[in-house]
Amino acid sequence: MPRRRGRVPAALLIPAGLGLLFLVLPLAGLLIRAPWTTLPQRLTEPGALTALRLSVQTATLATALCLLLGVPLAWVLARVEFPGRRLVRALVTVPLVLPPVVGGVALLLVFGRRGLLGGWLDATFGLTLPFTTAGVVLAESFVAMPFLVIAVEGALRAADHRYEEAAATLGASRWTTFTHVTLPLVAPGLAAGAVLCWARALGEFGATITFAGNYPGRTQTMPLAVYLALETDLESAIVLSLVLLVVSVGILVALRDRWMTNA
């Protein structure tokens, strides 16, 4: 039973309604303008499927990379006291506020052919990252990892320390505690972070085009294909956008039902 009933104040209801419209109308526009009659034929165009497959693959690999590096980073930020921790935390969130194109340029300056590490990687291992699928994964990870780190760190901070302390008292090493107590404890937060990270990676545009370029089948992900289709064929761009929308909403809904019911 609500504590105070009565009319919902207009001062909240009106802006809330406007906010909802603002978020939903563009999506409705996409649905309304979609060329439904030619949709099946446009969808099966090889270019669209190639871009979609590449997008899903790279976003998944990027999420794996972010989990591998981001979870330990979040743990260190949440559980280890060290000088400059606040600064490190701020640094981790920089890619969130950085325009992705700037992130792409920064990646080139480090991993590019003339970059700080790129030249060495090329000379030592013959490894070049720009214009490769690996480069796409790297660009997506750079932009998406903060989402994961923030979500997992938040979950770690909110988790009850007493379970970890009990495990330690019972003789578990810090590593065992991490794998057997901490990780299961923060699993919902971890799943939420991974989904956010994946969604952000799937939509990545700026850093990808700057760092990895645009070549069908190798670095042209869905958002790049949408942008390029926009140059000539609005309807194709709408169809591609629609596919991206359906895939991301579909996966978000599916995962939410499975893992995040209480998150």
Place this chain on the structure above:
Amino acid sequence: MSARSMRTAVAVLVAAGMVAAGLALAGCGAGDDQATGGTEGGRVTVFAAASLTESFTRIGKDFEAANPGSSVTFNFAGSSALANQITQGAPADVFASAAPANMTTVTEAGNADGTPSTFARNQLVIAVPRGNPKGVASLTDLTGPGVKVALCASQVPCGAAARTALDAAGVALTPVTLEQDVKGALAKVKLGEVDAALVYRTDARAASAEVTGVEFPESARAVNDYPIVALKDAPNPTGARAFVAYVRSAPAQAVLAEAGFQAP
């Protein structure tokens, strides 16, 4: 006024303010253009091909100096993106395209005021890092092992021209990237990530501090005409016509020639 009614009044004001702000946001494109559009000159919004960035920026300044009270705002991008923005109703006064095809998109949609006129021509060169470390002298050299090449995507004029030139030369080339506009392709050369890119002579010249432009004979087969037109729904029609006329005048043509454009 009681505290309660005071609160209600404030809340209503806030809500009204938000609605007003929303309406202002929605209408701002048309609103402030009309405010300045009535005076002679006023603000002229020019949508111009990326390859016109340097020369049009200068021509815009000259135009402002020649027409006191006027100000020119540019939107530089790939011609096809601009053509799309215009047909989608972007509030532009003038459209200057790097190829007739993109201009046709605009004229066929009924967005042009009058017939477009060609004001410049441009040709491709091979942009290589300054000093040409790989010794690129022809299109064929671009197919050598370990030579990374950036092209424009075929949807944009520089990409279409590159395709024509490569076909004319009978050279089968696999680029590492297909960039959205000519400046993107040039940037990859400047950053040293590719060994060469096919860009306009004017772009190579504008970046002569970092890149060298290598001329090649087949570029004569892919000359781009640059058309310009005032737009029918221009917020500032007088300014639009004045700017188009200025671009065709002797001082502006001198700026274009200096940038490496050929006269129409």
